[in-house]
Amino acid sequence: MFFRSKALEEAHRELQDREQLLRALSNRMAEERQDERLQIAAFLHDDLAQHLFRLSIQVDVARRHLAAGKLDETELSLEEIKETKNRTSDRIRALIRDLHRSPLGRAGLAEALHSFIAETARDSDVRVHTDIDELPLPPPIALLLYHIAREGVMNALKHAQAQNVWVTVKPVDDEVKLVLRDDGIGFDTADSAPEGHYGLTMMRERALVAGGTIEMRSAPGQGTTITVQIPTSWLAPEGQERTAAHPVAPQAGASPGTAPSHPGPSAESVLA
Numbered sequence: 088m089f090f091r092s093k094a095l096e097e098a099h100r101e102l103q104d105r106e107q108l109l110r111a112l113s114n115r116m117a118e119e120r121q122d123e124r125l126q127i128a129a130f131l132h133d134d135l136a137q138h139l140f141r142l143s144i145q146v147d148v149a150r151r152h153l154a155a156g157k158l159d160e161t162e163l164s165l166e167e168i169k170e171t172k173n174r175t176s177d178r179i180r181a182l183i184r185d186l187h188r189s190p191l192g193r194a195g196l197a198e199a200l201h202s203f204i205a206e207t208a209r210d211s212d213v214r215v216h217t218d219i220d221e222l223p224l225p226p227p228i229a230l231l232l233y234h235i236a237r238e239g240v241m242n243a244l245k246h247a248q249a250q251n252v253w254v255t256v257k258p259v260d261d262e263v264k265l266v267l268r269d270d271g272i273g274f275d276t277a278d279s280a281p282e283g284h285y286g287l288t289m290m291r292e293r294a295l296v297a298g299g300t301i302e303m304r305s306a307p308g309q310g311t312t313i314t315v316q317i318p319t320s321w322l323a324p325e326g327q328e329r330t331a332a333h334p335v336a337p338q339a340g341a342s343p344g345t346a347p348s349h350p351g352p353s354a355e356s357v358l359a
């Protein structure tokens with residue numbers, strides 16, 4: 088009897104943890120959607136509205152030239168109007184392209200990370216080495232990992248003065264493990280980030296919100312290693328609970344003895 092109620096209690100607690108995790112994840116996704124809306128609003132306000140305003144001024148000028156019988160000037164104004172219109176169309180097309188291109192798209196985490204890294208490291212002397220498994224991850228987990236990895240790589244390129252950066256994504260039991268390492272100058276992880284800089288904070292928050300763990304190892308002069316482990320089974324579709332992180336060959340890359348991760352502290356308190 089005692090054991091039964093103990094088991095029930097544990098099952099109940101696990102259910103509550105899962106519920107909390109899902110709520111926090113959906114809050115996080117809603118926030119990200121809201122950010123996107125703000126970006127679109129800013130584009131419409133700052134960019135598009137100014138192009139249209141310029142167009143209306145150019146039309147007025149053309150009209151005045153025409154009324155004064157200055158045909159050459161009118162011709163010039165019409166050219167300018169056409170140019171502004173073309174520039175506006177280009178900006179709108181760019182916005183549409185961005186909106187279509189979710190960071191992950193249909194490609195999945197591995198392809199999205201490879202293309203982000205290729206694009207970002209193109210103009211840099213830093214060598215970025217990747218060993219990223221193609222894993223059938225639940226989309227919210229893939230997106231969180233993408234954002235974490237992106238911030239880590241950006242930090243390494245911006246701050247580390249590194250020669251090499253390594254990015255690996257591997258399955259470990261029913262978790263996915265992301266490791267970001269650089270051989271740069273390192274930093275004191277106990278220091279608080281400069282005012283208004285939230286990259287590391289958001290990396291931590293994203294890992295915890297997904298019920299995972301994050302470890303940052305760095306010391307001045309010794310490079311930086313960030314390890315993130317996120318369980319995939321909680322969000323896997325029914326029937327795939329224990330296999331979500333596994334590629335076709337089960338257990339590939341798994342390291343026995345890895346401590347199971349936990350739902351973390353109250354996922355909601357992390358967001359608060």
Ligand SMILES: Nc1ncnc2c1ncn2[C@@H]1O[C@H](COP(=O)(O)OP(=O)(O)OP(=O)(O)O)[C@@H](O)[C@H]1O
Nearest residue numbers: 242243246247273274280283284285286287288311
């Ligand atoms: N890989 C790294 N190597 C050396 N220093 C780092 C590394 N990652 C972070 N840092 C240090 O930690 C600080 C905080 O990083 P964080 O990502 O929070 O902010 P940021 O990159 O400065 O700004 P933001 O990410 O908001 O654009 C950085 O300013 C930098 O000094």
Ligand SMILES: [Mg+2]
Nearest residue numbers: 238242286287
């Ligand atoms: Mg940063």
